[in-house]
Amino acid sequence: MRKKRGRKIWWWVIGIVVVLAAAFGLGVASNGGPLGNKEITIGTIGPDVQVWQHIAKSKEAKQAGLKIRVKDFTDPVALNKATANGQIDVNAFQSWSYLQAYNKENKNGQLAALGTTYLEPMGIYSDRYKKISQVPDGATVAIANNPANTARGLLLLQSAGLIKLKKSFNATSGTNEIAANPKHLKFKEIDDTTGPRVLKSTDLVLIGNTIALTGHLNVLKDSIYHEKVDQSTKNNINVLATAKKNRNNARYKKLVTLYHNQKIQQWINKKYQGTKVNVQKPLSYLEK
Known part of the structure; x- marks a missing residue:
């Protein structure tokens, strides 16, 4: 009797494990990973804080299945370091040339661009x-x-x-x-x-x-x-950046598409009177 009871308990344990594994597997499939619904933390500076707060609350972000938390920084170097070490998932503040210069000076904390956002004339x-x-x-x-x-x-x-x-x-x-x-x-x-x-x-x-x-x-x-906004200023185009190991993260890349959404762009253009010129280019445009 003890052996039979022991076998029943053992089969119950196996059954629970299988059910949990199946549930976990479904979570992976539906969300793109066990942390599929995890909030994305975006670090940014100055007026871009308002831009990303607006995006985070927008119905467009909800439709894209993205939960966004915005963190305000005042020091760009500190923001890049926080991104490199994983405290911040993605940052939105720097130009392509700034990112290149940062990587040149910080060999052990490399960042990568996810996509272009805008160009602001200096x-x-x-x-x-x-x-x-x-x-x-x-x-x-x-x-x-x-x-x-x-x-x-x-x-x-x-x-x-x-x-x-x-x-x-x-x-x-x-x-x-x-x-x-x-x-x-x-x-x-x-x-x-x-x-x-x-x-x-x-x-x-x-x-x-x-x-x-x-x-x-x-x-x-x-x-x-x-x-002037032309080919000569392409190094000054702003980008979304993340730690180099996350450069192919599909959820992070969704932020680029979200930023260029027509409704989002209409709001930005009105808010900043055309001073943030939308630039939707492939990264290969910058890397040439």
């Missing part, structure tokens, strides 16, 4: 001058102190006709790669985020649009010169 701003031709000899220019945005700012100054860069200039070059500086411009390095605050104390300030928006500046209206 602008040259001034409280003292209304146009580039008024910039005097010896003017001081406030420029970002990170390699990607330093290079971007210098290219913008060259486009405006204020300096000429060496042929060896690249996406992470600095002021030592200036070939000609006819107006004897002086450069003052600043933290990116302080751009709007130094306008009153500096002749010219180079400000990316994300930061400009936090200072209630519209690059299309308030800058005295800004980047």
